[in-house]
Amino acid sequence: DVVMTQSPLSLPVTLGQPASISCRSSQSLVHSDGNTYLNWFQQRPGQPPRRLIYKISNRDSGVPDRFSGSGSGTDFTLKISRVEAEDVGVYYCMQGTHWPLTFGGGTKVEIK
Amino acid sequence: EVQLVESGGGLVQPGGSLRLSCAASGFTFSSYRMNWVRQAPGKGLEWVANVIQNGSEKYYMDSVKGRFTISRDNAKNSLYLQMNSLRTEDTAVYYCCRGSSSSFWGQGTMVTVSS
Numbered sequence: 001d002v003v004m005t006q007s008p009l010s011l012p013v014t015l016g017q018p019a020s021i022s023c024r025s026s027q028s029l030v031h032s033d034g035n036t037y038l039n040w041f042q043q044r045p046g047q048p049p050r051r052l053i054y055k056i057s058n059r060d061s062g063v064p065d066r067f068s069g070s071g072s073g074t075d076f077t078l079k080i081s082r083v084e085a086e087d088v089g090v091y092y093c094m095q096g097t098h099w100p101l102t103f104g105g106g107t108k109v110e111i112k
Numbered sequence: 113e114v115q116l117v118e119s120g121g122g123l124v125q126p127g128g129s130l131r132l133s134c135a136a137s138g139f140t141f142s143s144y145r146m147n148w149v150r151q152a153p154g155k156g157l158e159w160v161a162n163v164i165q166n167g168s169e170k171y172y173m174d175s176v177k178g179r180f181t182i183s184r185d186n187a188k189n190s191l192y193l194q195m196n197s198l199r200t201e202d203t204a205v206y207y208c209c210r211g212s213s214s215s216f217w218g219q220g221t222m223v224t225v226s227s
Binding site for chain 2: 039041043048094103105106
């Protein structure tokens with residue numbers, strides 16, 4: 001199975017400051033069709049997860065442009081340009097290239 | 113408006129069975145693969161099963177193979193998860209998700225396996 005490793009586990013951030021979450025996969029996520037199926041999810045407290053980013057860098061509808069995704073191969077990053085209070089929660093990466101689908105362990109973003 | 117509404121969760125003894133349902137609306141259900149994803153209390157997300165659009169291909173995580181069966185009824189816009197031989201480690205909130213990349217999630221249904 002593809003292991004997805006996120007860091008850090010916890011990320012205290014000052015409001016208005018940037019934040020960055022790393023996600024590394026144990027093997028390349030480039031699919032035979034040429035796409036890289038790496039997604040990012042946000043889970044606010046008491047809520048179901050919500051997809052923010054798909055295929056590395058494509059923002060879902062309604063996702064603020066302060067969220068951005070980048071990376072390639074086995075190394076990926078989610079960035080929040082200026083953290084707002086509503087961004088508090090746990091963020092997960094997920095790979096959809098190889099069966100079984102696998103998630104990272106999560107990064108908890110909190111306000112300092 | 114896209115909606116996914118799960119039901120069927122509850123308390124069951126080890127070795128018992130449950131059938132989860134997910135009612136979909138607001139999109140063309142038959143056009144999407146569908147996933148079940150679970151989250152144990154206080155833990156992270158774990159993909160459980162996937163079914164393609166016409167139901168003919170199904171994929172499972174290793175620990176549920178032979179015990180869980182994913183299915184769908186496109187005429188009823190519904191997704192199902194039949195769970196047999198339940199174990200305490202299956203205790204979790206079970207989410208129904210649209211598409212292999214889980215573009216939309218329901219609110220989840222809680223399954224508790226305990227004696």
